[in-house]
Amino acid sequence: MRLISFDDLKERVVAMLLACGLDSVPADDTADALVTTDAMGVFTHGVKLLAGYVKKLQAGGYSAQARPTIEREGPAWAIIDGHSALGQVGGVYAVRHAIEKARRFGIAYVGLKNVGHIGAAGYYAGLAARQGFIAMVTGNDIPSVAVPGSRRAVLGSNPLAYAIPVMNGDPILLDIATAAVAGGKVYAALRRGETIPSTWLIGADGLPTTDGSLYPHSAALAPMAGHKGYGLGLWCEIMSAILPGGNMTWQVGSWMFDPPTRPSWHNASFTIIDVSAVAPPDEFGDRMRKLIDELHDSPTAEGSDRVLLPGEREWTNYRAAREQGIPLPIDVEESLCRAAELTGVPFP
Numbered sequence: 001m002r003l004i005s006f007d008d009l010k011e012r013v014v015a016m017l018l019a020c021g022l023d024s025v026p027a028d029d030t031a032d033a034l035v036t037t038d039a040m041g042v043f044t045h046g047v048k049l050l051a052g053y054v055k056k057l058q059a060g061g062y063s064a065q066a067r068p069t070i071e072r073e074g075p076a077w078a079i080i081d082g083h084s085a086l087g088q089v090g091g092v093y094a095v096r097h098a099i100e101k102a103r104r105f106g107i108a109y110v111g112l113k114n115v116g117h118i119g120a121a122g123y124y125a126g127l128a129a130r131q132g133f134i135a136m137v138t139g140n141d142i143p144s145v146a147v148p149g150s151r152r153a154v155l156g157s158n159p160l161a162y163a164i165p166v167m168n169g170d171p172i173l174l175d176i177a178t179a180a181v182a183g184g185k186v187y188a189a190l191r192r193g194e195t196i197p198s199t200w201l202i203g204a205d206g207l208p209t210t211d212g213s214l215y216p217h218s219a220a221l222a223p224m225a226g227h228k229g230y231g232l233g234l235w236c237e238i239m240s241a242i243l244p245g246g247n248m249t250w251q252v253g254s255w256m257f258d259p260p261t262r263p264s265w266h267n268a269s270f271t272i273i274d275v276s277a278v279a280p281p282d283e284f285g286d287r288m289r290k291l292i293d294e295l296h297d298s299p300t301a302e303g304s305d306r307v308l309l310p311g312e313r314e315w316t317n318y319r320a321a322r323e324q325g326i327p328l329p330i331d332v333e334e335s336l337c338r339a340a341e342l343t344g345v346p347f348p
Contacts, residue, residue, distance in 0.1 A: 001327040001328055001329055001330070002327070002328060002333070003324060003325030003326065003327055003328075004325055004326055004328055005325050005326075006035060006039055006321060006322050006325070006326060009035050009038070009047065009326060009328075010031045010032060010035040012336075012340075012345065012347055013030075013031035013034060013035060013047055013050060014027045014028055014031045015343075015345045016050065016054065016339050016340065016343040016345045017030055017031060017057075019343040019344060019345050020054055020057040020058060020064050020343060021057065021064030021065060022057075022064045022065075022086075022089075023065075026085070026086070026088075026089040029088060029089060029092040030086050030088040030089060033088040033091070033092070033119055033120070033123045034046050034047045034049065034050060034088070034119065035047060035326070036123060036318070037119065037120040037123055038321075038326050038328070038332070039317065039318045039321035039322065039326050040314035040315070040317050040318045040321075041313070041314055041317035041318075041321075042120055042122075042175075042314065043188075043328075043329050043331075043332050044182055044184035044185055044188055045119050045120040045182070045184065046119075046120075046332065047332060047335070047336055047339075048184075048331065048332045048335045048336075049117065049119060049335075050335065050336065050339040051335045051336070051338040051339040051342065052117075052255060052256055053086060053116065053117075053255075054339050054342045054343055055260040055342065056116065056255060056260050056264075057086075058260070058342065059259070059260035059261045060260075060261050061084070061255075061258070061259070061260050061261050061262050061263050061264070062084055062085065062086055062116045062263070062264075063083060063084045063085055066082065066083040066084055066085035066089070067083065067085070068080050068081065068082045068083065068085055068089065068090045068093040068094065068112070068115075069081055069083065070097075075101070075104070075105050076101055076102075076105040076106075076107060076108045076109070077101070077108060077109045077110065077111075078097060078098075078101065078108075078109075078110045078111070079110075079111045079113070079244045079245065080093065080094050080097065080110060080111065080112045080113070081113060081114050082112055082113065082114045082115030082116075083114060084114060084115065084116065084263040084265075085115055085116065086115070086116045087115045087116040087117045087118035087119060087266055087268070088116075088118065088119055089115070090112050090115035090116075090118070090268075091112065091115070091118045091119075091123075091124050091268060091270075092124070092127070093112075094110045094112040094124075094268065094270050095110075095124040095125075095127055095128055095135070095137075095270050095272070096127075097110055098110040098128070098270040098271070098272040099127075099128055099131060099133060099272055101272070102133055102272040102273060102274045102277075103274055105277075106273070106274050106277030106278065107271075107272065107273050107274065107277070108270075108271070108272050109269065109270070109271050109272075110269070110270045110271075110272075111239075111240070111243055111244025111245075111246070111267070111268075111269050111270075112240075112244070112246075112267060112268045112269070112270070113241070113244045113245060113246030113247070113265075113267045114246060114247070114263070114265055114266075114267070115266050115267070115268070116255060116263075116264055116266060117141075117255040117264060117266055118139050118159075118266060118268050120159075120161075120175060121137040121138070121139050121159040121160070121161035121175055121268070122137070122161040122163065122173050122174070122175025122311070124137050124161070124268075124270060125137045125161045125162055125163035125171075125173065125175070126163050126171055126173055126311075128163060128270075128272050129163035129164060129165045129171035129172075129173070130165070130171065131165075132165050132274070132275055132276065132281070133165065133272050133273060133274055133275065134162070134163070134164055134165070134272070134273040134275060135161075135162060135163045135270065135271070135272050135273075136160075136161070136162045136269075136270075136271040137159070137160075137161040137162070137268065137269065137270055137271075138158065138159065138160050138161075138235070138236035138239045138240045138268065138269045139156075139158055139159045139236060139240050139266065139267065139268040139269075140155075140156050140158050140236055140237050140240040140241045140246075140248065140249075140252060140266065140267050140268075141156030141157055141158060141159075141252055141266065142156055142249075142250065142252040142253060142254050142264075143155055143156055143220075143249050143250060144156055144157050144179070144183055144215075144216050144220060144221050145157050145158075145178070145179045145220055145221045145222070145223055145229075145233060146202040146206070146220040146221065146222060146223065147223055147227075147230040147233075148223070148226055148227050148230060150206070150220075151202075151204060151205065151206040152204070152220060153216070153220040153221070154220075154249075155178070155223075155230070155233040155234065155237060155249065156233070156236075156237070156249070156252065157177040157178065157179035157182055157183055157221055157233075158177070158178045158232075158233045158236035158237060158240070159175065159176070159177055159178070159236065160174075160175075160176055160178055160232055160235075160236055161173070161174060161175040161176070162174050163311075164288070165275060165288075166285075166288055166289075166292065167281075167282075167284075167285030167286075167288065167289065168285075169292075170311065170312070170315035171311065172292075172309050172310055172311055173310055173311030173314065173315070174310040174311065175311075176224065177221075177224065178223065178224050178229045178230075178232045178233035178236060179221035179222065179223060179224055179229065179233075180199050180200050180221060180222040180223065180224050180225075180229070181200045181221065183215065183216065183221060185200075186200060186201065186212050186215050186221070187212075187215075188331060189212055190212040190213060191331050192331070195210055195212075196210055196212045197210070198210050199222060200212075200221065200222060201214065201215055201219045201220070201221060201222060202219060202220050202221070202222050203218070203219050204218055204219065208222065216257075236269075237249065239269040239271075240267040240268050240269045241267040243269070244267060244269070246265065246267035247265040247266075247267065248267075251265065252264065252265050252266060252267075253265055292309060295307050295309060296309075
């Protein structure tokens with residue numbers, strides 16, 4: 001690993017996106033989403049994705065000049081068509097629109113359809129929580145996850161994220177795949193020559209396998225916590241695709257394996273609650289602090305310093321990265337070099 005500053009990495013990513021034809025604002029929004037995710041230590045969903053995005057942009061599967069538009073809306077809801085823009089472009093537009101509506105009406109739902117891969121769902125939830133809103137974000141993907149009783153993929157590794165504002169502190173932030181593990185982690189482990197746990201994949205016979213090379217063509221991801229992950233993944237499919245009228249299950253394309261000329265038709269949903277519309281902000285803040293203190297003060301198991309909140313480790317990583325630089329794993333650096341070659345933007 002080597003360290004690279006947050007600002008330097010973001011500047012490089014912006015330059016690569018500009019070279020693909022994006023304007024400055026969507027390029028900056030996309031770069032911030034990717035680099036922030038790396039700074040939080042979630043390297044499977046950060047700038048490692050850029051080379052794949054660049055191929056789609058250059059071939060036309062993703063549209064560099066696309067602007068999300070409101071297809072239909074009401075006072076506290078909206079459906080947005082991303083027109084095959086990058087998922088980060090559509091996601092940032094959608095969450096900002098949802099925040100505006102929640103600020104006026106207390107709560108809002110925004111469905112986003114027909115965009116690229118959205119990356120880390122938690123990034124958008126965190127944007128809302130930083131402004132005092134509770135947020136839930138869901139997404140859908142091409143099926144890669146088996147469900148109890150199946151011998152093949154049925155649902156995508158559909159992401160579910162939420163964020164809760166904390167007065168004078170970092171938001172509580174959960175970002176999970178509804179699979180046992182994100183598919184990117186299987187690829188990363190395989191690339192590093194690591195054996196994967198038996199709880200990650202289901203083979204074509206419906207039984208667990210530790211052979212990461214079988215995924216995704218001859219194996220599916222296992223669902224998180226069995227029927228519980230299946231139920232949450234189905235919820236994400238309904239909120240992200242069924243309700244807004246987007247592509248569902250096998251109608252969604254593979255942004256990694258399809259020809260780069262083909263859109264991927266991903267979808268997402270953003271549900272935002274204005275805390276101040278429901279509860280007195282100071283009272284909410286005090287009650288949250290008491291809950292957090294109670295969790296932190298819980299007796300710990302041997303080997304644990306204290307009970308952590310969802311997102312606490314990631315925010316610690318983020319602050320350290322902003323001060324000291326982001327430690328790029330070798331597979332991330334190699335992917336960035338491929339993006340640099342594709343765009344002609346140097347990455348030393």
